[in-house]
Amino acid sequence: MNADKPALQAPLRWFDSYYVVGDLGEGAFAIGEPFYGQCNFSYLIVGSQRALLFDTGPGVRDISAVVSALTSLPVEVLPSHLHFDHTGNLHRFAAVALLNLPALRAQVHEGVFSLGLYQSLGFIEGFKREPFRVAHWLDSGAEIDLGDRRLLLVNLPGHTAESVVLVDGLANRVFAGDFIYPSEIYAFLPGADLGAYAASARKLQAMVNEQTRILGAHGCERQGQVDVPTLGRSDVQALASALEQAAHSNGPVGTGWFPRIMPVNERMILWAKYPWMSR
Numbered sequence: 001m002n003a004d005k006p007a008l009q010a011p012l013r014w015f016d017s018y019y020v021v022g023d024l025g026e027g028a029f030a031i032g033e034p035f036y037g038q039c040n041f042s043y044l045i046v047g048s049q050r051a052l053l054f055d056t057g058p059g060v061r062d063i064s065a066v067v068s069a070l071t072s073l074p075v076e077v078l079p080s081h082l083h084f085d086h087t088g089n090l091h092r093f094a095a096v097a098l099l100n101l102p103a104l105r106a107q108v109h110e111g112v113f114s115l116g117l118y119q120s121l122g123f124i125e126g127f128k129r130e131p132f133r134v135a136h137w138l139d140s141g142a143e144i145d146l147g148d149r150r151l152l153l154v155n156l157p158g159h160t161a162e163s164v165v166l167v168d169g170l171a172n173r174v175f176a177g178d179f180i181y182p183s184e185i186y187a188f189l190p191g192a193d194l195g196a197y198a199a200s201a202r203k204l205q206a207m208v209n210e211q212t213r214i215l216g217a218h219g220c221e222r223q224g225q226v227d228v229p230t231l232g233r234s235d236v237q238a239l240a241s242a243l244e245q246a247a248h249s250n251g252p253v254g255t256g257w258f259p260r261i262m263p264v265n266e267r268m269i270l271w272a273k274y275p276w277m278s279r
C-alpha cells in the first residue's frame, strides 16, 4: 500500500501506509482511510479528561494504534450507526457506547452485542460481524462531557433508525456519520426511512448556523486530493428538500428505478428508495 499514495489536502498527513490523520483544532482529529473504497473518516474528539472515538471504519486495519498515538486519555467509542464500515473495530475497544434504544438493548445476550445481518450489511464486501460488549447506553439528547469539551448526542433517524450525530457547540461543528457527506447519500438500504430522514434533516438544519462545519464519514475526494469531508448548513437544507421530494412522491422522481437517483446539489446525489419501501 506504499505505492501511489494519493495527495492530501491540509491538515491531513499520512499516519502510516494506510491511515491519514488531520488535526482539526479544538481537540478534534480526523482519521481517514483513503485506500478503502468508501474512504471512511472517523473522528477522535479529545477533552481534558477523556476522549471519544466516533466511528471505527470497516476494520481493514486496527484503528486503535492511531487512537493511542493521538491521546493517552481513556477512550470511549461510539459508532454513528451500525453499518459494517463504521463498526469494524468496535471489538478492539473495552469501552463501547451505543444509543439507548430498546431494539438495540434486545440484541445483547450474556453481555455481548451481536450485529444483525442487514443491520451490518458487511456481507456485501465480505466483512465479518464481530460481536462486542456495550459499556454505556446513551440517550438521545445526552451530553457527553470529555472535560472542557461537551458533545451533544442526537438521534437523527433516516439513513438508519439508530443513526446519531454529535454536536460540539463550542467549536461550532457537527460530526455527522453517514447522515450527510459530500458524495452519494444512501437512503435506499434496509432500515432507511425517507420520511424520518427528511424530518431529521430539517431538525439538523435548525440546529446549525451558516458557520457550522459538518464533518461526514465519506466523500473524501476534492480536486483530485484526499480531503476531510466537510459540508455546511446550505447542504443540509438542500438534502432536506430532496428527501422531502423523495418521501412524498411514489411517482418517477429523478432517474433510475432502484435506487432512484436524484440530484441534491453540486456536492451530493441522493440514492433513494420509494416511500412504500420504507421500513
Ligand SMILES: [Zn+2]
Binding pocket: 081, 083, 159, 178
Ligand atoms: Zn451507513
